[in-house]
Amino acid sequence: MQYGFAITAEDVGEGKPQEVMAVGKNPYLSQLQLRVTGQLSIYAAPMSVVSHLQWSIESIITLASPWSWQPQPLIPKSQSCSLPFRTTIDNLPRLVSALYEFPNLYAEVVRDPINGGLGERWLITPNLGLRRLDINEFGDAVVDENQLRSAIAAGEQLLEKLSWLIGEPWERELEPLRISPVVENARLLAAGG
Numbered sequence: 001m002q003y004g005f006a007i008t009a010e011d012v013g014e015g016k017p018q019e020v021m022a023v024g025k026n027p028y029l030s031q032l033q034l035r036v037t038g039q040l041s042i043y044a045a046p047m048s049v050v051s052h053l054q055w056s057i058e059s060i061i062t063l064a065s066p067w068s069w070q071p072q073p074l075i076p077k078s079q080s081c082s083l084p085f086r087t088t089i090d091n092l093p094r095l096v097s098a099l100y101e102f103p104n105l106y107a108e109v110v111r112d113p114i115n116g117g118l119g120e121r122w123l124i125t126p127n128l129g130l131r132r133l134d135i136n137e138f139g140d141a142v143v144d145e146n147q148l149r150s151a152i153a154a155g156e157q158l159l160e161k162l163s164w165l166i167g168e169p170w171e172r173e174l175e176p177l178r179i180s181p182v183v184e185n186a187r188l189l190a191a192g193g
Helices: 047-058 091-100 145-153 155-165 168-190
Strands: 003-008 019-024 031-046 078-088 106-111 119-125 129-135
Touching: 031 047, 031 091, 031 168, 047 078, 047 091, 078 091, 091 106, 091 119, 091 129, 106 168, 119 168, 145 155, 155 168
Parallel strands: none
Antiparallel strands: 003 019, 019 031, 031 078, 031 106, 106 119, 119 129
């Protein structure tokens, strides 16, 4: 028999109410699963995998709006889409792993910060692979003291290490793909289309 019930993080001493769901075979031995929100941005996905990509994503998270694919002007035969989502915090690594398995995918998954804490951003590109960053409420990368000490210890490679810590190589690859659909839409509007 499967039990399920909802409580809030306030009930478990976290302060500000946050929806949590307890699941498991025994309600007294259940694991708390924190509900989170975020943004899934697929900047470029080959048209040939779009339907399978949708199926894979929908099997893991709940999307807050319908799919709205647009052509990605910078990569022929590819599509882009950005959607808000909600899920449990345990599903996010599953989502990122599933996305990473798709070839030639450029994507970003952002989990909103919870109760004034840190959020997360995962960046995916075919050339660089996967990068996870802690982020603050403004979306800025947060680097901890141990990471900074390691970068300083690198000596002459300090700038390269700092760039890697904040995900700069991934940002350079993704930024043109982020803005190209916007530029294309503006061009079409200016042309009267």
